[in-house]
Amino acid sequence: MFRQLRKCSNSAAKQLQKKYDAVIIGGGHNGLTAAAYLAKAGKSVAVLERRHLIGGAAVTEEIVPGFHFSRCSYVLSLLRPTVIEELELKKHGLRYHIRNPSSFTPIRNSDKSLLLGLDMKENQKEIAKFSQKDAEVCRDSFLSSNSPIQNYPKYEHFMTEIVKAVEPLMDEAPPELIPGQLMKMRRELGKIYRILKPLGMKNALPFYELMTAPIAKVMDRWFETDCLKATLGTDGVIGFSASPYDVGTGYVLLHHVIGGLDGKTGTWGYVFGGMGAVSKAIANAAQSHGANIFTEKEVDSILIADGQAKGVKLANGTEIEAEMVFSNATPKITFLGLLKENELPADFRQQVQAIDYTSPVTKINVAVKELPNFISRRHEGAGPAPHHQTTIHINSESMQMLHEGVIDYMNGQWSRRPVIEMTIPSSVDRTIVQRDGDHVVLLFTQYTPYQLKDGPWDEEMKKKYAQHVFSQIDEYAPNFSKSVVGYEVLPPPDLERIFGVTGGNIFHGSMSLDQLYFSRPIPKYSNYKTPIKNLYLCGSGAHPGGGVTGSPGRLAVKEALGDSKKFLGIF
Structure with missing residues (x-):
């Protein structure tokens, strides 16, 4: 292949x-x-x-x-359905696995973890381990509805409604707002109004807040559980040189949940063959x-x-x-x-x-000889457990932890506790490895400056950073560093040089x-x-x-x- x-x-x-x-x-x-x-x-x-x-x-x-x-x-989610359909991409070889469960957040020095997926009842059981209020029935205090409704399902319903309204903008060119051409500007702005009209007044103000507020504030509106807020909120800072307490991070979250696969909003998948x-x-x-x-x-x-x-x-x-x-x-x-x-x-x-092209991202591609075994959710045997197919959120237990990583970054250093998104596509796609037991681990890490205070991103510096990241993962899965057989570190200058970004x-x-x-x-x-x-x-x-x-x-x-x-x- x-x-x-x-x-x-x-x-x-x-x-x-x-x-x-x-x-x-x-x-x-x-x-x-x-x-x-x-x-x-x-x-x-x-x-x-x-x-x-x-x-x-x-x-x-x-x-x-x-x-x-x-x-x-x-991972795949944002590829537009119109593109898949009009170009007949499945006919031309596109195959993918929709992940369920999809998100796993282990807690450092704990036997607790948070596993989320497509099954709402299972999600509520997971959330209830941290907060009955976030998982169970409570009086709606955020939207205008007066009927009792669960917090997490309420949030999911709200985001689904927002996505339904905003998603058409992904498939249309932005309006041409040319000064002096008042009638054309009115027509173009009218198109936006017609698209967003289904939001209605009930969702208009929450939508405005989502678009403009810090993601930390948005999450505080919905939940009391730190790891739930941080797990969902990482989508607001992913690839973004910002703290969850910075304005505009709410939109970045929306951008990442606006996709889906096979009509399932917000789902992400692994493409067979990478x-x-x-x-x-x-x-x-x-x-x-x-x-x-x-x-x-x-x-x-x-x-x-x-x-x-x-x-x-x-x-x-x-x-x-x-x-x-x-x-x-x-x-x-x-x-x-x-x-x-x-x-x-x-x-x-x-x-x-x-x-602004500022980026806090360093990608680390890792070859391992065994799967990480997490303290908070141990598994037996060599085969993958359900949580191995997810996006694994490491150092994502609170908004404050994310914020502290940004402070290090602003001081010209990599985060002492980097925010890490770990994915293991070989847990479902065995075409990308040759031997039983081997796995591909992809680490999307931040925050790392383009120019480090302590010197350039040479091979020695990249090795130090990799060891730093691996040691952080070891605190959640102690066998990780010992399992590594090879890796590649791509800090911002390398991402720029290789991929032209x-x-x-x-x-x-x-x-x-x-x-x-x-x-x-x-x-x-x-x-x-x-x-x-x-x-x-x-x-x-x-x-x-x-x-x-x-x-x-x-x-x-x-x-x-x-x-x-x-x-x-x-x-």
Whole structure:
């Protein structure tokens, strides 16, 4: 399977031509999505990928012999159902396992833990170990309903209602709010009103608070249990250089629960074959419509003539003409790296330079010879227990613990107690390991500065950090460090260098409120267009932002092709 993935990435079905209808810079999942829709519309398309394999941050690589890692992104939920359906991705090989249970929070120095999944009654039993109030019937004091209802089910119902209302925004381009065009602004804002209208007055104020408040405040509204608040609240700071006590973290949580799989809201799954199999399925769809995908083709610059994109120049000097150019790179790379200074308006460049790419994330990919055995939920035998298939939240027992990690980070140091999301995809997908008993462990850790106070992220520093993280895990699962047979540490500078994500930011730019929707990547250019005619942004730096969604790729093509009736059938 993995030999097939690599073979597809390294060989092109056709020789690179001198001219195409569209050229796409970057073979990440959004670039591949754009290619699929363009090819489906009958356009000749070339995808140009810098690395030796396609997928961008959604790749599967054999880092330790016999162990295949989802090297950067690692779980699936946000991929838009419209993309799955319109590109027939299941037909093209996409397979996944929906996790249930889905979340496990062990408690340090305790026999207690919190296991959550799709079964509400089981969730209530788990929560009741910490708080009867959070799990059992209580009088509604947050929403306007007067009927008694359980706290956790009430929260789940509220989030489901919010997701139902907001999710359509993921599949639509943001409104063009152009000063002076009052009637158009009214029409565009009217679209947002019609989408959000089903929220109703009952949910309007809680929704506003969720969008603007610190996630710690939101969780305090709902629950009294520290580990429940922190478990749910970590989605508000994941990949975000912020404390749970900072404003805007509520929206980051919403972004992470807005997805789902097979109609089940908020569910996450493991892709069989790793996240590279998502990119492979999209590539298969693109190639089935005639798109050409090339690896080891680094783009040096975008060719501009008379204010219009005319193609690209490769690092080897080859020039390729195109009527349209789509960039899957970050806004900074696209506008400040691939274009000359005089090719963009000065005020536009200034706004691009101000985009925040700060990232607190270090990814550690670990090969182990046995599963972690947690003190709080011991298991017998070599096979995985239900909690091994979940996202395992380590050092996530309280909001204060998360906050203390941010304080270390702001002082130029990694967190003394890093927030760790551990996933073990091999607990359900045995295609990614070769031997019985072996497992792939993926650690998404924060908070780690791009530039450490104590020196650069050299090999010795990365080794020290890995040992620090492993020792933290040992406090919950004492056998972990002894089980490690190999690992890779990817701090922010390495994430930037390898995957082309500026600042190591996995979202192509912070998901703060000032960099979302009609301000993503900057105001007046949130609709995938740029100051350069026929140059479009199709990566996560555009709406709706980060995560493996496929939405920026789809919407960029929709914007480029316009409302012509002959293209309506591809969407």
